[in-house]
Amino acid sequence: MHPSKAMARTGVVILALAALIGCGGNEKGRERPAPLVKVEPATTMRFVERIEAVGTARANEQVTVSAPVTERIVRLAFDDGDFVRRGQVLAVLAAGQENAQLAEAQARAREAAQQLDRIATLRQRGFATKSSLDTQVAASAQARAQAAEARASIGDRMITAPFSGWVSLRTISPGAVVQAGTEIATISDIDRIKLDFSVPETVLPAISEGLPIAAVSAAFPDRPFRGTIATIDPVLDPATRAVKVRALLPNPDRTLRPGMLLTVTIESSPRVALSVPELAVVGEGDARYVYTLGPGDKAVRTRVRTGIRSDGRVEIVEGLKPGQKVVTEGVVKLADGMNVRVAGAHNAAPPGRGEGR
Numbered sequence: 001m002h003p004s005k006a007m008a009r010t011g012v013v014i015l016a017l018a019a020l021i022g023c024g025g026n027e028k029g030r031e032r033p034a035p036l037v038k039v040e041p042a043t044t045m046r047f048v049e050r051i052e053a054v055g056t057a058r059a060n061e062q063v064t065v066s067a068p069v070t071e072r073i074v075r076l077a078f079d080d081g082d083f084v085r086r087g088q089v090l091a092v093l094a095a096g097q098e099n100a101q102l103a104e105a106q107a108r109a110r111e112a113a114q115q116l117d118r119i120a121t122l123r124q125r126g127f128a129t130k131s132s133l134d135t136q137v138a139a140s141a142q143a144r145a146q147a148a149e150a151r152a153s154i155g156d157r158m159i160t161a162p163f164s165g166w167v168s169l170r171t172i173s174p175g176a177v178v179q180a181g182t183e184i185a186t187i188s189d190i191d192r193i194k195l196d197f198s199v200p201e202t203v204l205p206a207i208s209e210g211l212p213i214a215a216v217s218a219a220f221p222d223r224p225f226r227g228t229i230a231t232i233d234p235v236l237d238p239a240t241r242a243v244k245v246r247a248l249l250p251n252p253d254r255t256l257r258p259g260m261l262l263t264v265t266i267e268s269s270p271r272v273a274l275s276v277p278e279l280a281v282v283g284e285g286d287a288r289y290v291y292t293l294g295p296g297d298k299a300v301r302t303r304v305r306t307g308i309r310s311d312g313r314v315e316i317v318e319g320l321k322p323g324q325k326v327v328t329e330g331v332v333k334l335a336d337g338m339n340v341r342v343a344g345a346h347n348a349a350p351p352g353r354g355e356g357r
Helices: 003-029 096-125 130-155 201-206
Strands: 036-041 043-066 071-076 089-093 158-160 165-167 183-200 212-217 220-237 242-250 261-277 282-284 287-294 298-310 313-318 325-329
Touching: 043 165, 043 201, 043 242, 043 298, 089 183, 096 130, 183 201, 183 220, 183 261, 201 242, 201 261, 212 242, 261 325
Parallel strands: none
Antiparallel strands: 036 325, 043 183, 043 261, 071 089, 089 158, 165 183, 183 242, 212 220, 212 261, 220 242, 261 313, 282 287, 287 298, 287 325, 298 313
């Protein structure tokens, strides 16, 4: 190669290297801008402990009325879904033989009473012995007992409602002969619902009688039914380590039905506490931190103790003061003591950006 051409090529290479070195020096000399973050003051809000469970609705009172004896049904005094009052007759069973026995027993009781009066009068006059008087007293008592037994037997054939409530679907008809124990009707008092559900033993300190609850049924997902805890079972299930809880729910319009499955939410320990957005909290193992805005717009790593979460915010038990400014966005770019730019009109762009070149 000609010496002049070699020198020319070498000069080109040197110029290219010089240009690259110059560019690298410019990049190195240009400082990276402070990260842009958003901050907001720590504020208070209402927190409650929420315990969720699944429960089964039960009638306030429910009973299946059955035939006490084997007999023919003479009359039924209810229809499907009727409302019946306490003491109302539901069914009448045949009682012809029992009525005859009652009439006979009543006649014997009257005769025994009359005989007792005569012997008592004779005893007063000295014409009857005390033994004969005692015998007649016993006979009169026996006659009255037989009459009472006959009346009770007739009463067993008059089936009445033990309390007011709604009757389920009828499955028998007049004229049928029923065996003792045959179901006549099921009566349910559903003006108030008992809701039974189980919770783990670990939440026992957080619940108590009188605590409000909210229950939601799949049939009415947009309508919460509210009530209170009435009873907490004093005995835990040793197999599940859970305790059964019973709540009472008003049901004046009879929307809830026995047997329904409901999702239960218990709210306990209501309180007003300091809070920050969830994105502001950084976790390292068991420790929790936030970045507060220090003097000169420096990020200060601050350890906090957190509580429960609610509606996208975290309860701060200790570590912050009300109104203290906390970084809520851009936390992942920060380190302790780092300068930051707070989002706003005057910090929208790093210094030098937007100026003419």
